[in-house]
Amino acid sequence: MSRATNRDELLDAALAYAEAGWPVFPLRPGTKRPAAPNHTAQTCDGSDHRCHDGHTGWEPRATLDPDRITRAWQHRPYGIGIACGPARLLVVDLDTAKGDQPSGADTLADLEHQAEEALPATWTVGTPSGGRHLYYRQPDGSLLGNTAGRLGPGLDTRGTGGFVVAPPTRLRAGEYWLVDDHPPAPLPDWFRQLLTSPTRPTSEVEPPAATTDRTVPPPLRCERVRRYVAQAIAGEQLRITTAPEGRRNHTLFCASVALGQLVGARVLDEDLAEQRLLSAAQTHVAVGAYSHTQARQTIASGLRTGTGEPRLLPSHLITTGAHA
């Protein structure tokens, strides 16, 4: 295939995705890395014109604008990234079996067996490594984020803060290709619940800790994010301490969900969130509104709920570095 042909195919595909409502952004040719920005939030010095008012990562740069897409892809045969969150997609990423670990497809089959319901046929992409990406539409109002191994070995999901590499992007190992052109189906509720439930489904095989998103330390180094999180904590603490009688436990729960969403977005450490919530709740424990144990339980439950629905940070705070 000639370079020009591949470039035209990529441009046509990028325009088609955008027309379907899926914001796209260019990937460096032959790689899964965003072409822009060429720096991370931590190393942003504001010299990139799109970062003048704060760092702008690949997600807010993703576009539906055919003119911008045409200009970019006429310039170079960029690969295509689809920003899952703005596209309102939740993509189930099934990896091939590695060593003793079952494949993502086997893990999914187990989950479907337990749920007694299969995922519906949907838009499906084959990856160069033999994996599959199943594209589902996110339920209205939900902000499902990325997971890695949370539901079992070889099964990741990409949502808010994540992207997928789309056909006909070509890597050295091969090309992404369309396996099934069913229009993306709505994500079934049973699967959404697995992603947002506080406990993982029982699984005989524990996924290795290294592939779990939760073990990655939150990127707290960026000052803007730190300030944003500090304000959020202060706001929720105030809400807890000023909650009227009769609404105190409910307010504590809601505040815990709110901070849990920041834990889910990986900008706040879970232990720190718990500690701040507990310290605010002490005022009510002291007057006997609820016990210390009750407060801990309410906080734990709220944090779990919130973590499963990560908050979409304002675009100027969004950091780069999610993988595809």
Ligand SMILES: [Zn+2]
């Ligand atoms: Zn920047």
